[in-house]
Amino acid sequence: MLGAGHFAEYLVGCPKCSAAMDVVEHGGVNIDRCGNCGGIWLDYLELERLREVPNADQLDLATDVDAGFDEMVYVECPRCFSILDTEELEGPESLRFEVCRTCGGSFFDGGELSKVLKAG
Numbered sequence: 001m002l003g004a005g006h007f008a009e010y011l012v013g014c015p016k017c018s019a020a021m022d023v024v025e026h027g028g029v030n031i032d033r034c035g036n037c038g039g040i041w042l043d044y045l046e047l048e049r050l051r052e053v054p055n056a057d058q059l060d061l062a063t064d065v066d067a068g069f070d071e072m073v074y075v076e077c078p079r080c081f082s083i084l085d086t087e088e089l090e091g092p093e094s095l096r097f098e099v100c101r102t103c104g105g106s107f108f109d110g111g112e113l114s115k116v117l118k119a120g
């Protein structure tokens with residue numbers, strides 16, 4: 001039987017480039033990171049949990065956001081296969097990331113998560 005925490009335990013494909021994602025544990029939070037494009041998938045509430053973990057921005061290995069990946073549309077949720085919505089982060093480091101309105105997860109292109117965490 002699948003328990004409430006089963007999402008963290010199986011590998012998903014990257015919603016942007018379809019490469020297999022690696023589960024990376026940081027401060028007790030299991031995130032999925034794409035070894036190809038550097039994108040990071042966070043399940044519901046994982047972003048909030050990462051904000052409490054020191055140096056969580058180090059999970060984000062990319063420094064610059066790839067415009068090609070950033071501008072992709074009709075990106076599918078790797079968990080529930082809904083089409084992801086987008087959310088804008090305002091401010092000096094304005095950026096756009098994907099959110100799933102169905103399962104509550106979010107996807108950050110390489111280089112985005114560290115900026116979101118720094119923006120608080």
Ligand SMILES: [Zn+2]
Pocket residue numbers: 014015016017018019034035036037038039
């Ligand atoms: Zn990828």
Ligand SMILES: [Zn+2]
Pocket residue numbers: 077078079080081082100101102103104105
């Ligand atoms: Zn979803």
